[in-house]
Amino acid sequence: MSVAISASHRGTLVLPTREDAIPTRPRTSTSWVLFAGLAAGLLLASCEPEPAPDEPAVPDPPEIEEEDPDEPDEPEEPEEAAVEPLSGEPTTQDREDPGEVGRLAVTDVEVAAHEGFDRVVLHVEGEGVPGWFIRYEEEPIADPAGEPMSVAGEAFLRVAIRNVALPPDLPERLREQVWDEERVAAPEDGVVQEVVGDAISAGQHGFYVGIDALRPYLVERIEQEDGAHRVVIDVFHEEPDPDPLAGDPSTAPREEAGDPDTQFVHDVRVGTHDGFDRVVVEHSGDASVGWSTAYVDDARARDVLGLEEPGEGVLEITIRNITPPDELPDELQTWDAGPIEGPSGGVIEQVDAAVADDHHVIVVGLPEELRYLVEYVDAPPGRLIVDIFHR
Numbered sequence: 001m002s003v004a005i006s007a008s009h010r011g012t013l014v015l016p017t018r019e020d021a022i023p024t025r026p027r028t029s030t031s032w033v034l035f036a037g038l039a040a041g042l043l044l045a046s047c048e049p050e051p052a053p054d055e056p057a058v059p060d061p062p063e064i065e066e067e068d069p070d071e072p073d074e075p076e077e078p079e080e081a082a083v084e085p086l087s088g089e090p091t092t093q094d095r096e097d098p099g100e101v102g103r104l105a106v107t108d109v110e111v112a113a114h115e116g117f118d119r120v121v122l123h124v125e126g127e128g129v130p131g132w133f134i135r136y137e138e139e140p141i142a143d144p145a146g147e148p149m150s151v152a153g154e155a156f157l158r159v160a161i162r163n164v165a166l167p168p169d170l171p172e173r174l175r176e177q178v179w180d181e182e183r184v185a186a187p188e189d190g191v192v193q194e195v196v197g198d199a200i201s202a203g204q205h206g207f208y209v210g211i212d213a214l215r216p217y218l219v220e221r222i223e224q225e226d227g228a229h230r231v232v233i234d235v236f237h238e239e240p241d242p243d244p245l246a247g248d249p250s251t252a253p254r255e256e257a258g259d260p261d262t263q264f265v266h267d268v269r270v271g272t273h274d275g276f277d278r279v280v281v282e283h284s285g286d287a288s289v290g291w292s293t294a295y296v297d298d299a300r301a302r303d304v305l306g307l308e309e310p311g312e313g314v315l316e317i318t319i320r321n322i323t324p325p326d327e328l329p330d331e332l333q334t335w336d337a338g339p340i341e342g343p344s345g346g347v348i349e350q351v352d353a354a355v356a357d358d359h360h361v362i363v364v365g366l367p368e369e370l371r372y373l374v375e376y377v378d379a380p381p382g383r384l385i386v387d388i389f390h391r
Contacts (some may be wrong), residue, residue, distance in 0.1 A: 071331045083114045086234045090216030092242075094135040094381070097221070102128015103165040106205045107177045108198070113190030116238070120195060120209055122161060122231040126174055130229050131162035133204075134219060135381075138267050141207045144201050152193035153210030157217065160204040161231060179205075191215060191237055214271075215239055244276045245387045249371035251295060256271070256376060257320075258290030264322050264334045266381075268353065272346030279351065280360055280385040281319060284332070288378050292322035293386060295369045313366035317386060320359045334360065347390055 099247020104126035114117050124130040140149040140156045167175045179197065186192040191212045198206030215235055222230045271278050283289055296316045325334045334355060342348030342365075350365040370388050377383045 022054025025336050035223075055114070064246040065070065068069060081117070083112075085114070085117045085119075085236070086218040086220045086232060088218045088220075090218050090234075090236045092136060092214055092216050094133070095217075095219050096133050097131045097162075097219075099150055099221075100129035102126060102163050103170055104128050104130055104161075104178055105167075105174045105177060106161055106164065106179045107174070109181070109184050109195055109207070111184055111186040111190075111192055111195055112354070113187040113192075114352070116236065117361045118186065118237070118343045120159075120191040120192065120235070122159070122233075122235040123179075124161060124164075124229045124231060125177065126165070126170065128163045129232055130164070130221060132219065132231060133160045133162065134158065134179045134233070136214060137208075137267070140196070140210075142198055143204075143206050144199070149198070149208060151196045151208045151210040153212055155211045156212060157209040157233075157235070158207060159207040159231075159233065161207075162204050164200060164203060166200055192235055203204040209233070209235065213239055236384045238322040242273060245373040245375050245385065248371045249387070249389050251369045251371055253292065253294035255292040256259060256288075256290060256373050258288045259321065263289060263382075264325070264328060264332060265319055265353075265362075266333070266335055268335055268340075268351065268362055270340065270343060270346075270348055270351055271353060272343040272348070275390055277343070277346040277348045277388045277390070278316070279348070279362070279364060279386040279388070280316060281386075283319060283322070283382050283384075285382065288376065289322065289382060289384070291374075291384050292318045292320070293372070293374055313363040313369040315369075315372065315386075315388070317364065317384070319362070319384065320357050322355075322358055322360050324358065325355055347388060377389070 053260050104124050106122050107125050108121075109122040110119075110123075111122040112121075124129075133368040135158050137156045137158045140151040140158075141147070142149050143160075167178050170178070181197060183194050183196040186194050193212060196208045196210065198208065200206075205262070215237070217233055217235045219231065219233045222232060224230065259387045263283050265281060265283045267280075267282040269280040269282070271280075281291075294316055298314075300314075300316075322334075328334065336353065336355075339350050339352040341349060347366055347370060349367065350363055351362065352365075353360065355361075364386075366388065368391075372386055372388045374387075375385045377385065
């Protein structure tokens with residue numbers, strides 16, 4: 001059976017009849033037309049190319065924020081100005097200021113480390129002007145109990161703020177503000193180790209500043225706008241190197257009469273410096289002591305002073321006009337910490353002491369009879385300073 005598509009009826013199928021040879025009038029069929037259109041559509045669809053697989057998305061480039069040249073830069077925070085130390089000549093000697101009598105209270109204590117110095121600030125409020133008495137002590141002793149205190153450090157600066165009152169005697173607004181903490185820690189990068197409070201007694205509030213070594217300091221009183229005061233103490237990092245006594249050193253004896261009075265030796269200190277060693281004999285009392293210095297021979301060193309091995313040079317320092325230890329009040333004690341070894345790097349080998357009658361003898365052992373100078377400082381506390389020069 002054959003299928004022919006008439007040229008005059010495109011898109012119409014013509015089917016033969018049973019008689020096969022007898023032509024008939026062609027008829028159109030709607031269903032066949034639809035079938036033919038569908039078939040043509042499928043044929044065309046099958047000829048279209050397959051779509052390409054999806055490609056990965058490419059992210060958009062980040063946006064770059066353009067700076068506005070007309071917009072001003074944010075200002076940088078200014079650096080903190082360096083704290084300047086107090087002006088003056090730092091010292092390790094005593095400092096004293098009476099202030100003005102009143103009813104004062106220490107209300108706060110601060111410690112800070114700065115470039116080249118540490119600062120201790122005592123805030124004082126109330127009526128009057130704070131005074132002070134400041135000195136280095138051999139060891140921290142509570143006042144007035146006389147008991148040893150625990151203070152960190154190798155050197156101890158005693159600070160007594162004057163013209164203070166006991167809390168019950170203060171104006172009501174200050175009674176609860178009195179500083180009563182036991183101690184204040186110091187920064188780790190400084191020389192001050194801590195500040196420890198002592199009792200309020202006899203119009204003074206005491207403190208100890210523990211320091212890593214004997215260092216020079218300055219003190220100043222600053223009045224604030226509200227009438228309160230700050231007592232500022234700057235402890236300098238550089239260790240002091242004192243100048244030797246002025247004069248012509250020799251090995252000759254020296255002597256001074258002094259004034260008879262009730263006094264006693266309460267401290268002896270030894271140190272070595274550039275070119276000389278220094279012995280400081282400190283005494284208490286209201287008058288000048290008599291004193292003498294001389295090199296002594298082996299016989300006196302052994303028989304009188306009790307030295308077993310006196311060495312080649314024995315310098316005897318005698319402090320006269322003192323009160324015998326058994327006649328002193330119980331709270332006062334004569335220095336008897338010897339014998340003590342001389343400082344490393346110096347010429348002093350040993351220092352010892354003995355008390356006999358009305359004089360106190362300090363014996364300095366040396367490798368030979370070396371030249372020395374003596375100076376007496378008549379300011380409370382009185383001090384006899386002996387500089388022994390190196391070879």
